[in-house]
Amino acid sequence: MFNEMNVLMLGILGLFAVGLYALLAVRNLIKIVVALQILVKGAIMAFILAGKINGHMQTAQSVALTVIVADTMVAVIGLALAVQVKRRLGTLDVNELTSLRG
């Protein structure tokens, strides 16, 4: 029951559940960037589990490293946008971002 495969599997499901819930429920822009990070961390764990199952651990690890670099850049751009939003609009609440409609 509590072998490492199951723990990894639960971890992936848990991270995706938390990330998707946070994307829908959270209104603070910085917390949304954190939610995106949590989603990608779940996907990285899925790669590690996949490497463990099919025995191609080297490929899985190199993919995981590349993904960490790529999603850090997404976080950087997201936070840079958050800084600009705070400066121009004076708030981080995404519900205030409603000027474009229809």
Next chain:
Amino acid sequence: MYYSNAILTLVVTPLLSAPLIYLIGRLFMRTGRAGAASNASQLASLLALAGTWKAYIDIVLQFNRSSATALRYITGSVPLQVDGLSILLAGLALTLGTLVVIYSRMYMRNEDGEEKYYAMLVAMTGAMIGLACAADLFNLWVWFEVMALTSYLLVAFYREQKASLEAGVKYLVQSAAGSSLVLLAIALVFMETGTLDLYRIGASAVGTPLMLAAGALFVAGFGVKAALVPFHTWLPDAHAQAPSGISAMLSGVVIEAGLVALLRAISALMAVTLSWGVLLMIFGALNMLVGNLIALKQTQVKRLLAFSSLSHVGYMVMGLGIALHAGTAAGATGGVFHLINHGLMKGLAFLAVGALLYALHIAKGSHNPLTISDLAGAAKRYPLATLALSIAVLGLGGLPPLAGFMSKWQILVAGVQANNRLIFYLVIFAALNSVLSLGYYAPIVNAVYRQKPSAAVLNGSSLPLSMQVPMVLLLLAVVVLGLWPGLVQWLTDPAGNAIMATFGGY
């Protein structure tokens, strides 16, 4: 392996030169002369693109001479391939990228961070070329992510504008969530098959529940970038708020690149389910209807064009769906022909609207959106830009002697030839949608030619030559492709065949 160098040059040149373009721009900014930085970075961009063009032409010549369906080249552990579809997408990206670099000369002048704009534009072009040539699921994702990163920055380029920031935030959150779903899907496929190579996945994929889940995640994740309908809500904001040259790139190639990525991913999972064709046709119908209906009530021209992109993605997806469902290569050929035509026509439309926006608003330092009523009577003062806009929107609406008609016609004929009642109804639905789309294209032409000039037009400034040259070239392309559609058969036939070959070789 005589073509291997050319493939490597094609993929690597734009990406490596992007930081150089930025550095050159910064260095010339130190000299303090007005316009030195923008001239230098623009010239560097054009040089980088010229190098890429040379590699591209080499590859096309090699490809046409060899009888192979795909040229494959493995560097390190990164497999690259060039098939008909890659040549088509890379060619479209390079064409529009080059024209937009020329076009942006005056449009972006004196904007803060102009050198970053050119560097990002070249990097985005390079990322799309790489995406077209990727032969590995994970590399596909990496190129896709590079393309997305550069486009976030370009959409939010006017960072003092609240509307641009809002569009950038929406785009980043939706697109990043989509790409994390794609990543999970790749992990599932890797778990099941033990490989990331598209060919080997295609050989070993079977319809297990995990693979089905991966297919669904691919459709949702890449669907965000390709603007399939329930995932499209970022598109009108991002395309309307970006600088106009970038709008032309986003609408003309970036969403098509998302579509190609989706095709590549699900082509590896072809054996998983038989319903890919039906799924694509449903998305096609939804896209056409939703795009057209929302576009009908738009008053801002760029937003209207953004929504019309939705319906045109619908036509492409429908053509590909017909091809997969009925096994007719004509549908795939029509779909990719529409991909080229839409890239050229939508590129032309956004460049023309951007030129008018520049003349009426931006040259005066205002960032107001361009509405249809602003355009009233603009033909008197801006004959070239308004002619380009009219030809582009009429072509998009599918009037006969123009490019858009030819590709729509090819898709509809392929649908009728499939001899299937449901596809026949879909064809009628698509034809009616094409008529419906004239309901929002025609008022633009009417306003431009038949109304009294508005105050904004009378006070407008003149158009620089650097904007007129790209418009004239694209205008000629749209008219010539409508009169002689056979001219691009060397591009569309191999691309259609490549799609059919990857989907199990009918």
